Amino acid sequence: MHPYHMTKEEREIKDKEVMKDILKKGKYIIVAMSRNNEPYLVTLSYGYDEFSNVLYFHTGNKGLKLDFLRKNPAVCGTIIEDLGYQKDECAHAYRSLVLWGKITIVEDLQEKKQGMEVLLHHLEEHPGPIHDRTLNSNASYNAVAVLKMEIDHMTGKQGQ
């Protein structure tokens, strides 16, 4: 980073309400995992449960990320609010969070249902029809893995 660039303050977001606002508005998170010191990442749509400070995801029952998470549930994730590249400034405007925590696979049917409720209400304005179309029986939950990220701590930054 050249001297001109360095004098631009890249401000830390300390306000918990601002951080919560980013969590509520975000649609997806990039999650970094580690297995035998090998890095891997995935991008996942999420639902934020602000009362328990937990993120929920849904995914298929198989896949590389589940193997990583079973070996090591520790994750580091980021939610990025992209406000656009600033031409002629060599800078990008954004708000972002980095979150540390662990991701576990939800096994309990009641919690799977709750996780899917949180997810649909987070992502959709009118979750009812989707819910009725796709989650209309207990058996419909067998095909979906619900993951839960318990947030241990997080930091926020904004550029520009």
Added chain:
Amino acid sequence: MHPYHMTKEEREIKDKEVMKDILKKGKYIIVAMSRNNEPYLVTLSYGYDEFSNVLYFHTGNKGLKLDFLRKNPAVCGTIIEDLGYQKDECAHAYRSLVLWGKITIVEDLQEKKQGMEVLLHHLEEHPGPIHDRTLNSNASYNAVAVLKMEIDHMTGKQGQ
């Protein structure tokens, strides 16, 4: 993922030209690292050198990511072209790449200069003024660390 959702094909991008297009259009990459099996990630503006199939970044001379990269240069990164959440579809439209490779710190002044050229030409339409303003002496390169990611392999996906 519920049954309805699973029938939607999430298509792999196999066309190398499409992958290159995503690399050329992208402005930033999220990079996952691993140190002692601890995951960490950062978001970095990048420049893509298509002739050597390398990404260049600039950063300060200190920071957690440099410590991670010195301990373990292996990284996994993602570039996301966000095409928007699809309301009432429980789906997000996107094109994305996942890249594996290693990131090293460029020590050679000539390569640092070349890396900054690649970066500025990737990010800016008119890189000249910024270059003249900020990289006008060899000394100006002392304050900046230039990182290089050699791409080992990558995969592409698109949703919707």
